[in-house]
Amino acid sequence: MSRPKILMNQDLLEVVIQRLCYQLIERYSPFDQVVFIGIQPRGVFLLTELEKQIKRIVPDIPWISGVVDPTFYRDDFRRGDKQLLAHTTKIPVHLDGCKVVLVDDVLYTGRTIRASLEALMEYGRPESIDLLVLINRKFTRQVPIEPAFVGKSIDQYDRQKVKVLWQKDGEGENQVVLSQE
């Protein structure tokens, strides 16, 4: 197997995340009724980074965030050998009338987002839901879902795997890598 190619190193990643934060501030300031929801498991890391940066830029921002686990809503339950393990869902507020920003690291087929949307609807009827992703794989979508905020768009072959490595995974630094399956 060839060595994974680094698509984004730590420095670039920081710049991209900062840009996303400014876009969010531009769109949502003063953050009235805005709820940030990270998708389990990996979107939560990105959410934490966003929170850190936004709070640095606008220190007294009213920040509401939660995490959602799409496992129970997935459409591949009992298909194939893969077992679907649940993660924690924690939505701190009733979502009626809220503006939700759904956060994930890589947008691939769109099926995880579809399941997450269904899970979110159990918590009320949000006024709007926008999707923010760090990496948008453009030509791999299987359901009609498009992000509103994108860190970087890439158009790689299906058999290539894009992974965002977070320091929390035990890796040296945050980076985005591309590897052959």
Add this chain to the structure above:
Amino acid sequence: MTKDQLSTPHLLGIKDLTAEDIALIFRHADEFKEVLQRPIKKVPSLRDITIANLFFENSTRTRLSFELAQKRLSADVVNFSASTSSVKKGETLVDTVNNILAMKVDMVVMRHASPGACIFLSQHVDVPIINAGDGTHEHPTQALLDAFSLREKFGKLKGKKVLIVGDITHSRVALSNIDCLQKLGAEVMVCGPATMIPKHLGQLGVHIEHDFDTALQWCDAVNMLRIQLERQEASVRFFPTLREYSLQYGLTADRLKKVKKDILIMHPGPINRGVEISSDVADGSQSIILDQVENGVAIRMAVIYLLAQKIQRSQ
């Protein structure tokens, strides 16, 4: 690496589960408990699964709890109770179940008065079977929800001391609880009249104590069992009178006051108020009886969900 599936295709008893299996069930029960707090307490995971609840013996709580768990997972449910069925006409267990399965049922939950009935059935049909109590043998989901409730209060069970009081001989709850608690690292003591404690129980590694007050001082939590009058032969007397039993082994506020620490009080239900437990204790601040009932639905959802993952979807 977390274990990602149960090591058994059925839930026939705690005996078949490993400590990792129990951890996996608890982990999912935590998530399902969160689902049960939502405005919409339902997930669509089991939309295409049909489950038959076969109750050859009476039940209120367990049956309702199973049915709610199934419905919260969006499964279709059919219920069957022996009193209104062809069992009365002489049909065998395997025939009854095979007829139900012919109607495309994917999973069976069964309660039966004969110990081992679920094990027997698992050898004759090829759908996942969940034991909802088989005679005096096992009641695995009860043991799981008891341990889950204790874990919720204590954080972890390792090193905790749990006392089980009452009719150990006729209790499937006791046997499953002993096994489950030991697998999670807790110490177990049983207490009751000598006539109601099986002779070889010590071999399971449990402490045996006949004096209730001594036993209470030892434990961190106590599980009060109901006297199973329906399982006792009328000709055999295990204790002189209910009143005497109650005086010796009934948990009352006075008795509890003498215990130096705050212990947790459990009961698998149904409660015979004034016999094994007094009303003020059952409804008191140390009682987690209603937590047990609440957790029962989450535990059963977890078990059903994990077993259903093993059923391949027909294409």
